Amino acid sequence: MSANEKPKFAMYWAAACGGCEIAVLNIGEKILDVDANFDVVFWPVAMDAKYKDVEAMPDGYITLTLFNGGIRNKENAEMARLLRRKSKILVSFGSCASEGCIPGLANLSSRQEILDTAYGTLTTDNPDNIRPQYSYAAPEGELHIPEFLPFVQTLDQIVPVDYYIPGCPPESHQIGAVVDLVIQALQGKAQLPPPGSVIGAGGSTVCDDCPRKRHEKKIKEFVRIQQIKPDPDLCLLEQGVPCNGPATRNGCGALCPQAGAQCIGCYGPAEGVTDYGARLITAFASVIDADDPQEIERILDGLPDPVGQFYRFNLAASLLRAAKPAFTGK
Amino acid sequence: MSDTFEPVIIGFTCNWCSYRAADLAGTARVKYPPNVRLIRLMCSGRLDPTFVLHALANGADAVMITGCHPGECHYIEQNYKALRRFLLLRRTLAGMGIEPQRVQLVWASAAEGARLAEEIARIVEEVRALGPLHWPTSTDLYGKPFSEEEAFSVTKETSAPAEVNA
Amino acid sequence: MERITIDPITRLEGHGKIEIFLNEEGEVANTYFQIPELRGFERFCVGRPVEEMPLLTNRICGVCPEAHHMAAAKAIDAVYHVTPPRPAKLLRELLYSGFYFTDHTTHFYALGGPDFVMGPDAPVAERNILGVIHKVGLEIGGKVIQARKYGHTIVEIIGGRKVHPCTSIPGGLTKGINEEQRKQIEEMGLWAIEFAQFSLKLFNDIVLGNQAYVDLILGDAYTHRTYYIGTVDDNNRVNFYDGLVSVVAPDGTRIGKYGPGDYTDWIAERVEPWTYLKFPYLKKVGWKGFVDGQDSGVYCATPLSRLNAADGMATPRAQEEYEKFYSTLGGKPVHQRLATHWARLIELLYAAERIVELATDPEITSDNIHTIPTETPTEGVGIVEAPRGTLTHHYWTDERGVVTRANLIVGTTNNHAPISMSINKAARSLIHKGVVVNEGLLNMVEMAFRAYDPCFGCATHSLPGQMPLQVTIRDARGEPIQVLRQHC
Ligand code: SF4
Numbered sequence: 001m002s003a004n005e006k007p008k009f010a011m012y013w014a015a016a017c018g019g020c021e022i023a024v025l026n027i028g029e030k031i032l033d034v035d036a037n038f039d040v041v042f043w044p045v046a047m048d049a050k051y052k053d054v055e056a057m058p059d060g061y062i063t064l065t066l067f068n069g070g071i072r073n074k075e076n077a078e079m080a081r082l083l084r085r086k087s088k089i090l091v092s093f094g095s096c097a098s099e100g101c102i103p104g105l106a107n108l109s110s111r112q113e114i115l116d117t118a119y120g121t122l123t124t125d126n127p128d129n130i131r132p133q134y135s136y137a138a139p140e141g142e143l144h145i146p147e148f149l150p151f152v153q154t155l156d157q158i159v160p161v162d163y164y165i166p167g168c169p170p171e172s173h174q175i176g177a178v179v180d181l182v183i184q185a186l187q188g189k190a191q192l193p194p195p196g197s198v199i200g201a202g203g204s205t206v207c208d209d210c211p212r213k214r215h216e217k218k219i220k221e222f223v224r225i226q227q228i229k230p231d232p233d234l235c236l237l238e239q240g241v242p243c244n245g246p247a248t249r250n251g252c253g254a255l256c257p258q259a260g261a262q263c264i265g266c267y268g269p270a271e272g273v274t275d276y277g278a279r280l281i282t283a284f285a286s287v288i289d290a291d292d293p294q295e296i297e298r299i300l301d302g303l304p305d306p307v308g309q310f311y312r313f314n315l316a317a318s319l320l321r322a323a324k325p326a327f328t329g330k
Numbered sequence: 331m332s333d334t335f336e337p338v339i340i341g342f343t344c345n346w347c348s349y350r351a352a353d354l355a356g357t358a359r360v361k362y363p364p365n366v367r368l369i370r371l372m373c374s375g376r377l378d379p380t381f382v383l384h385a386l387a388n389g390a391d392a393v394m395i396t397g398c399h400p401g402e403c404h405y406i407e408q409n410y411k412a413l414r415r416f417l418l419l420r421r422t423l424a425g426m427g428i429e430p431q432r433v434q435l436v437w438a439s440a441a442e443g444a445r446l447a448e449e450i451a452r453i454v455e456e457v458r459a460l461g462p463l464h465w466p467t468s469t470d471l472y473g474k475p476f477s478e479e480e481a482f483s484v485t486k487e488t489s490a491p492a493e494v495n496a
Numbered sequence: 497m498e499r500i501t502i503d504p505i506t507r508l509e510g511h512g513k514i515e516i517f518l519n520e521e522g523e524v525a526n527t528y529f530q531i532p533e534l535r536g537f538e539r540f541c542v543g544r545p546v547e548e549m550p551l552l553t554n555r556i557c558g559v560c561p562e563a564h565h566m567a568a569a570k571a572i573d574a575v576y577h578v579t580p581p582r583p584a585k586l587l588r589e590l591l592y593s594g595f596y597f598t599d600h601t602t603h604f605y606a607l608g609g610p611d612f613v614m615g616p617d618a619p620v621a622e623r624n625i626l627g628v629i630h631k632v633g634l635e636i637g638g639k640v641i642q643a644r645k646y647g648h649t650i651v652e653i654i655g656g657r658k659v660h661p662c663t664s665i666p667g668g669l670t671k672g673i674n675e676e677q678r679k680q681i682e683e684m685g686l687w688a689i690e691f692a693q694f695s696l697k698l699f700n701d702i703v704l705g706n707q708a709y710v711d712l713i714l715g716d717a718y719t720h721r722t723y724y725i726g727t728v729d730d731n732n733r734v735n736f737y738d739g740l741v742s743v744v745a746p747d748g749t750r751i752g753k754y755g756p757g758d759y760t761d762w763i764a765e766r767v768e769p770w771t772y773l774k775f776p777y778l779k780k781v782g783w784k785g786f787v788d789g790q791d792s793g794v795y796c797a798t799p800l801s802r803l804n805a806a807d808g809m810a811t812p813r814a815q816e817e818y819e820k821f822y823s824t825l826g827g828k829p830v831h832q833r834l835a836t837h838w839a840r841l842i843e844l845l846y847a848a849e850r851i852v853e854l855a856t857d858p859e860i861t862s863d864n865i866h867t868i869p870t871e872t873p874t875e876g877v878g879i880v881e882a883p884r885g886t887l888t889h890h891y892w893t894d895e896r897g898v899v900t901r902a903n904l905i906v907g908t909t910n911n912h913a914p915i916s917m918s919i920n921k922a923a924r925s926l927i928h929k930g931v932v933v934n935e936g937l938l939n940m941v942e943m944a945f946r947a948y949d950p951c952f953g954c955a956t957h958s959l960p961g962q963m964p965l966q967v968t969i970r971d972a973r974g975e976p977i978q979v980l981r982q983h984c
């Protein structure tokens with residue numbers, strides 16, 4: 001790259017909700033730094049560059065690509081491969097790309113179940129039990145829609161990824177910090193962390209940032225948040241509310257527990273955690289105040305949805321990745 | 331198929347009791363099925379649920395966890411911790427479609443070689459009846475069960491250079 | 497006609513796709529508007545504790561997570577048969593008004609407005625927010641940024657987070673606000689009223705002051721005589737958070753009003769095999785295909801629809817504008833889709849006025865924000881007005897409050913059929929034998945689209961009005977002759 005040419009920036013959404021893009025737009029005046037330091041070559045939300053323009057770029061042409069959204073259909077997977085080829089640094093941006101996020105809970109069901117549900121809801125008028133066809137012969141000609149894959153995958157299950165920015169969505173101040181870091185690195189004033197690192201977040205857990213007081217208190221029952229008026233100053237988990245803080249990476253500043261709500265885990269696994277759910281199982285098990293199997297089971301009845309609780313954002317990236325129905329199709 | 335199927339079971343055993351029980355079973359020539367591969371932990375309390383998930387994700391048909399009887403743990407009450415984790419893990423796995431027989435907890439003292447052998451035999455038969463777990467591993471995750479060969483062929487291209495040309 | 501082949505790979509980028517088929521005579525035979533994605537929330541909400549619905553379903557759309565959060569919140573109140581204390585309702589509506597303020601501002605200045613402010617013929621490169629700022633001045637640009645920020649701040653203060661709020665639970669909220677926060681919100685609200693009035697004036701000067709624009713708005717190209725729905729309060733005034741859904745026929749008569757419990761009597765959704773997105777229609781009228789008129793159940797749910805379905809606005813300044821709106825455009829209902837932009841600004845003013853009303857309610861800082869539910873959870877429906885249309889969440893649970901079934905009819909989906917019709921109309925009016933199809937088609941389609949402020953984040957994932965759009969024109973043999981594409 002010649003000295004006077006700016007580095008290239010791209011951002012793309014796959015199966016995403018748009019919140020990640022909103023979070024980037026919310027970084028305020030820092031967006032001007034992006035504009036000043038980069039040539040934005042591909043960013044569907046903000047500018048009009050076409051897919052074929054990306055195709056035409058030499059491999060490795062884009063310096064930095066922020067990829068958000070999970071891999072839900074064939075089109076998403078193909079875009080992931082294309083942008084990997086064209087990008088020097090590919091960042092898995094947000095929970096969907098990095099761990100499947102809420103849409104990854106689809107991995108608890110088979111593709112058939114998902115389609116049957118969506119096209120058979122109470123208000124759906126579908127007497128012929130129609131399902132969308134990947135290829136459909138309309139009277140006037142053939143129509144195509146991309147194939148719905150059997151389960152949600154993360155970006156790094158499709159292509160190698162250089163960095164991860166966690167969060168659903170990543171908090172804007174964290175995105176701003178990453179933008180600063182990359183700009184500094186481009187100017188030779190800072191070093192980028194080793195590839196594979198998580199950036200734009202902390203190195204410990206949400207609990208570490210949470211102002212609620214923790215004691216070594218154990219619980220005799222789990223409670224649902226609507227069932228109590230929790231003490232605003234005490235740890236929610238110690239009041240029986242299933243809070244995912246102990247296994248979740250810090251970086252948001254413990255927003256939810258400060259707003260009176262439990263952490264639901266959107267920043268993904270804390271540093272060094274192999275399987276998010278396994279870590280939470282350990283954490284939850286350790287607050288249960290019972291030794292007798294029956295008593296323990298009774299307490300566990302207070303957690304009506306363990307798999308959803310422990311893998312709410314992380315199922316697609318977990319060791320098991322999906323439940324049996326997603327794999328077997330049944 | 332089921333009469334030729336030999337389940338692979340990973341056994342996480344406590345050093346102080348069940349591992350010795352298994353040892354004892356061996357030296358006393360008590361026969362137990364060879365399906366269990368034992369991994370020795372210092373205590374059942376060392377059992378991280380991650381180990382179980384690793385085993386299941388990588389080809390094990392079942393996991394057996396063993397520890398000292400309640401009240402007899404060498405580290406006082408670590409086996410209660412193991413019990414709580416186990417019960418919670420089992421509920422979680424149920425949500426993933428994994429049958430409860432595939433993850434079992436057995437208490438056995440160092441002297442209970444014969445009983446441990448019986449328990450192992452029981453678990454093997456239960457798992458044999460269930461059939462292989464065959465959790466899709468990273469190699470066939472993208473292959474066989476689906477027709478989307480192309481969509482699922484992982485092109486793990488060599489990792490891209492991370493250095494930046496200023 | 498010459499055939500232009502574009503590598504089919506371009507299809508990959510389109511999250512919205514239009515196929516136009518021509519007949520032997522070179523005239524438009526049919527058009528198809530396809531949405532290529534599905535995520536399946538209705539399936540994977542099943543098995544989850546119902547109190548998580550406001551947290552899970554807001555991930556349907558990061559552009560309007562507040563709408564899903566609120567519809568879900570109301571549905572879970574209903575599931576538990578619990579009524580939140582008044583302060584909690586006020587706070588939720590306050591959050592929601594802050595959200596509307598941000599969202600409508602974004603749409604007018606960044607997405608829809610540029611067509612008017614810059615003019616529909618302006619070069620594409622200038623028809624964007626930067627172009628607008630350039631034309632109206634940097635000071636106004638700063639105000640727009642400020643407006644978005646204020647709205648988000650209100651959401652954050654009450655909802656705990658900027659995107660994907662987290663504080664609504666069955667029976668109320670997990671946190672209230674203190675006097676300092678109240679004051680801050682009130683001040684932002686007062687500023688918001690001024691900003692909204694300023695925006696209306698801008699629209700007045702630039703658009704209504706220009707006969708060409710007025711003709712464009714009133715022209716037939718963007719007119720569809722459909723049904724309209726929108727939520728109204730007890731006095732039939734527009735309300736975003738609560739009330740009954742009013743249904744108005746193309747001739748302006750109100751054919752009924754329904755509450756959350758009755759939505760299935762009114763709304764049904766049709767499935768087509770060539771798109772993932774369903775087509776809602778009025779069940780009482782019936783599905784007659786992609787046509788407008790009194791006999792067709794196609795309806796619209798947009799700012800324009802809400803105004804058409806109501807008798808007025810609940811705040812004084814917005815009411816004045818409402819009256820002006822209908823007297824200028826020749827009475828109710830207004831069928832011209834481009835008038836939606838004006839309607840949106842009236843709603844912007846209403847949202848701003850409502851912020852102040854709510855922030856000055858003596859009960860707003862009360863800590864009585866949660867009623868602990870005591871009844872056994874069963875089934876419940878929650879309806880709010882999302883900026884892009886009436887949003888309905890319906891959950892069934894077992895006696896533990898675990899979801900056993902879910903039904904979601906999301907904002908943009910309401911308008912799926914009318915959007916398809918607008919595309920069809922644009923295509924038919926532009927493509928004729930011997931006429932070279934150019935970017936003009938896209939511009940026209942684009943403007944038709946923008947009026948609806950479509951957010952296929954709800955259905956799929958694109959940002960409002962910025963759906964990457966691809967149009968493929970095919971000849972009578974179904975062969976592609978031309979592919980036009982644009983992020984509109
Ligand atoms: S990570 Fe969260 S905010 Fe980002 S696209 Fe996914 S659901 Fe939306």
Ligand code: SF4
Nearest residue numbers: 207210235236243245
């Ligand atoms: S468990 Fe939740 S409430 Fe408790 S300290 Fe951790 S984050 Fe805070």
Ligand code: SF4
Nearest residue numbers: 252256263264265266
């Ligand atoms: S507290 Fe937890 S759920 Fe809330 S923003 Fe932080 S990481 Fe996400």
Ligand code: FES
Nearest residue numbers: 344373398403404
């Ligand atoms: S030492 Fe055997 S279980 Fe703890």
